[in-house]
Amino acid sequence: MLGKRTDIIITTLFIVGFISVVIWSVGIFDQNQQNEKLKSCKLSGGELVDDGWKGKDTGSNYCNQCRCMNGGLACTEMDCN
Numbered sequence: 001m002l003g004k005r006t007d008i009i010i011t012t013l014f015i016v017g018f019i020s021v022v023i024w025s026v027g028i029f030d031q032n033q034q035n036e037k038l039k040s041c042k043l044s045g046g047e048l049v050d051d052g053w054k055g056k057d058t059g060s061n062y063c064n065q066c067r068c069m070n071g072g073l074a075c076t077e078m079d080c081n
Helices: 002-038
Strands: 052-055 065-069 073-074
Touching: none
Parallel strands: none
Antiparallel strands: 052 065, 065 073
């Protein structure tokens, strides 16, 4: 009788532990997705680009080369007029 009860307790603990790991993993995945969204940059014309993007800006800053680094847009500073 004691063996069967112990088996049930161990099985229950295993299931609870497994569910906890799954919930924790989903939370980490969700957090990583949010962090990736935060690392995007907005060009002068309003377009969003991903972290690591390189190219010409848009809008009033169209003539400058830019790079999106960790959510910050770094561009050359030529006069586009």
